[in-house]
Amino acid sequence: xxxxxLTIRAKITMLAVIAVxxxxxxxxxxxxxxxxxxxxxxxxxxxxxxxxxxxxxxxQTRGNFRSQVQEWKDILLRGNDAELYAKxxxxxxxxxxxxxxxxxxxxxxATAAGQTELITAKEIEELRRxxxxxxxxxxxxxxxxxxxxxxxxQEVDRLVRGLDRPLHEGxxxxxxxxxxxxxxxxxxxxxxxxxxxxxxxxxxxxxxxVALALLAALAVLITRGIIRNLNSLQQTIADINxxxxxxxxxxxGKDELAVLAKAFNELLDNRVATTARIQKENEQxxxxxxxxxxxxxxxxxxxLTVKVPVSxxxxxxxxxxxxxxxGETAKVLQDVSNISADVTSAxxxxxxxxxxxLLAAEDDRAEVDRAAQVLSSAAQALDQIAELAxxxxxxxxxAIKTTQVALASxxxxxxxxxxxxxxxxxxxxxxxxxxxxxxxxxGVVSLINVIAERTHILALNASMHAASAGEAGxxxxxxxDEVQRLAENARQAxxxxxxxxxxxxxxxxxxxxxxxxxxxxxxxxSRLAExxxxxxxxxxxxxxxxxASVKQIAASSEVQAKAGQELLERAETLKKSxxxxxxxxxxxxxxxxxxxxxxKQLLATVRVFKLPA
Amino acid sequence: MEPSANLSDxxxxxxxxxxxxxxxxxxCFEPPEGLHQAVAGKVQKEVxxxxxxxxxxxxxxxxxxxxxxxxxxxxxxxxxDAPRGFLGLVNLRGNLVPLYELHVLLxxxxxxxxxGMMVLVFGQGEQAVGVVIDGYPVALNQLSQxxxxxxxxxxxxxxxxxxxxxxxxxxxxFDHGAFFxxxxxxxx
Numbered sequence: 001x002x003x004x005x006l007t008i009r010a011k012i013t014m015l016a017v018i019a020v021x022x023x024x025x026x027x028x029x030x031x032x033x034x035x036x037x038x039x040x041x042x043x044x045x046x047x048x049x050x051x052x053x054x055x056x057x058x059x060q061t062r063g064n065f066r067s068q069v070q071e072w073k074d075i076l077l078r079g080n081d082a083e084l085y086a087k088x089x090x091x092x093x094x095x096x097x098x099x100x101x102x103x104x105x106x107x108x109x110a111t112a113a114g115q116t117e118l119i120t121a122k123e124i125e126e127l128r129r130x131x132x133x134x135x136x137x138x139x140x141x142x143x144x145x146x147x148x149x150x151x152x153x154q155e156v157d158r159l160v161r162g163l164d165r166p167l168h169e170g171x172x173x174x175x176x177x178x179x180x181x182x183x184x185x186x187x188x189x190x191x192x193x194x195x196x197x198x199x200x201x202x203x204x205x206x207x208x209x210v211a212l213a214l215l216a217a218l219a220v221l222i223t224r225g226i227i228r229n230l231n232s233l234q235q236t237i238a239d240i241n242x243x244x245x246x247x248x249x250x251x252x253g254k255d256e257l258a259v260l261a262k263a264f265n266e267l268l269d270n271r272v273a274t275t276a277r278i279q280k281e282n283e284q285x286x287x288x289x290x291x292x293x294x295x296x297x298x299x300x301x302x303x304l305t306v307k308v309p310v311s312x313x314x315x316x317x318x319x320x321x322x323x324x325x326x327g328e329t330a331k332v333l334q335d336v337s338n339i340s341a342d343v344t345s346a347x348x349x350x351x352x353x354x355x356x357x358l359l360a361a362e363d364d365r366a367e368v369d370r371a372a373q374v375l376s377s378a379a380q381a382l383d384q385i386a387e388l389a390x391x392x393x394x395x396x397x398x399a400i401k402t403t404q405v406a407l408a409s410x411x412x413x414x415x416x417x418x419x420x421x422x423x424x425x426x427x428x429x430x431x432x433x434x435x436x437x438x439x440x441x442x443g444v445v446s447l448i449n450v451i452a453e454r455t456h457i458l459a460l461n462a463s464m465h466a467a468s469a470g471e472a473g474x475x476x477x478x479x480x481d482e483v484q485r486l487a488e489n490a491r492q493a494x495x496x497x498x499x500x501x502x503x504x505x506x507x508x509x510x511x512x513x514x515x516x517x518x519x520x521x522x523x524x525x526s527r528l529a530e531x532x533x534x535x536x537x538x539x540x541x542x543x544x545x546x547x548a549s550v551k552q553i554a555a556s557s558e559v560q561a562k563a564g565q566e567l568l569e570r571a572e573t574l575k576k577s578x579x580x581x582x583x584x585x586x587x588x589x590x591x592x593x594x595x596x597x598x599x600k601q602l603l604a605t606v607r608v609f610k611l612p613a
Numbered sequence: 614m615e616p617s618a619n620l621s622d623x624x625x626x627x628x629x630x631x632x633x634x635x636x637x638x639x640x641c642f643e644p645p646e647g648l649h650q651a652v653a654g655k656v657q658k659e660v661x662x663x664x665x666x667x668x669x670x671x672x673x674x675x676x677x678x679x680x681x682x683x684x685x686x687x688x689x690x691x692x693x694d695a696p697r698g699f700l701g702l703v704n705l706r707g708n709l710v711p712l713y714e715l716h717v718l719l720x721x722x723x724x725x726x727x728x729g730m731m732v733l734v735f736g737q738g739e740q741a742v743g744v745v746i747d748g749y750p751v752a753l754n755q756l757s758q759x760x761x762x763x764x765x766x767x768x769x770x771x772x773x774x775x776x777x778x779x780x781x782x783x784x785x786x787f788d789h790g791a792f793f794x795x796x797x798x799x800x801x
Binding site: 456457460461463464465467468469470477 | 662663664675677678679680681682683684685749750752
């Protein structure tokens, strides 16, 4: 329907134009009826004016006739004066002419107005003739008037008395007839005017009512069209307010409301699409946060192999930070684990070296014991030399052999002590390298501590930003708190590792100190053994000189006895030093066992974390 | 020696009463008997934690609507003829941030700026302002509101609207924006 497709502006303009047209039509109808009424009124006025003119002429004629009769009486009463007589007579004649003229005028007006039925020419002619006869009779009677007689007027009047009465009656009857006709005409005109006026009023009201009805129908039609679209738009908004985003406003027609409904539908589509997009982004963000929480939960179980999925939203930076933290921590812990394995291996080697050193020391001690026993025997033999000087020759060979054996034992002892010293020095170097490795672990632990400290600051800033973000940052605050706890755990782990490394360094320093003491003791033992060797060599030379200087044996037997006693004391000292060296080596072995145990504990502590392959 | 002993000795010597500095008095603040029972019903049941920081003996709460962060500062650029409490400018990701020392602004002595000091930055962009802090901000979620705010330094009294307590420590609601606006006006 074309009318529906019109815009509201066009509809209202059309309604206004139609209203104006209706007003014009009603005006034309009213004008027409008013024109008709005016014409009727004009005709009635014309008729009334003719009647009034006839009435005026009748009244004027009747007055003239009465004046003529009065002039007649003046002539008769005052006609004895010639001047008055002439005056009154002239007036009498003039009144006569006026009456005649009035009658003629009445006939002319009636004839001109077409009222020949009301006033006939015959009737007027009869009145004129009667008036002429009366005038003639008056003039004839006036001939008998003698101004000299006082009663002349009465006599003349007696002659014409009663002549004017029929004419009076005729003129009065004419006037009454004209008046009656005028009244009737006036009543008829009044009725006609009222009828025409009522008809005009009815036609105007009818036209006005029809125009109002048509305008009302058109207005209702336009209003219904507007209200229907408005109700549709209002119902759509109400449905949207109740959460139904699938409804759309009607877009029938091409008016402004249809355009508005289309724009509203487009706006609603955009809003629905935007809401869906925001909801999708929120779901993605929630999914990212859940992935972060799952990854943090796995990390909190010390499993560093997990990789936090990196998303494109705001949690991507946190995921990268977590991956970087877990990766760097895993690398560092892997290095710590490797170093711990090296420490364990080195500790086991140290322990093996200590065991071998302990066995060597046991052998050395046995050799020293044997040397001491031999020296004791030599001392006893030297003691017996003094007593058995005579038997020196026979037993000199035995003494030389015994001294040679003792010298060989001392030389072996010196060689074993030197070997033990070399082994201890090698062990000292390894333990120092172990201490250096421990310092490297300390550096790595410091790096882990710095990373944990920065992570702690990062998590604290994230928590404060999340707190300032209000309700929107609640989920992010949970992630930041978990990261902060993880950083705290990492820092505590590094502190434990640092404490273990410090213990290792302390034990290593103690071990090095103990080994230095052992080396000192060994050096001292070596020096004593060399002195013993020199003494044994001197004994050998002395024993060798025994054969040549057998006679001098007795003299120098006391010297030899003292030398043997001194040798015995040196041997006892050497035996004591060897025992002390053995004790130190056992203490070193104990420290090596502790070192192995600490290395195993370090390895177990580091391997608590599940590291990537 | 206890502050009260100092106070009594000083009073005995001079015959007049000497008062402690507000910061020192707040450090010695002992809650009156029954205060915790009186405010126990007003414990904030907020799920979200507030954050506070310490400046000397004062505990100040960070405005929950203000984004803030802790940054380690390596270098501070001082300005000539700057007031005592204004340490200089800090380059924070390309933005120049003024750095104040609240301890000095509140009447304390100036400390030597070191390379590893921590700075708490309020706000972002041109609205950012930094203060030197003695330790990391702490999360607070069991704050109990005090009936009245304790006596504070004059420079701080007008910018503290409420006082809270948690674990025996008083935390003050600190309006940092108004505080630094007034400080800037004083400097200008």
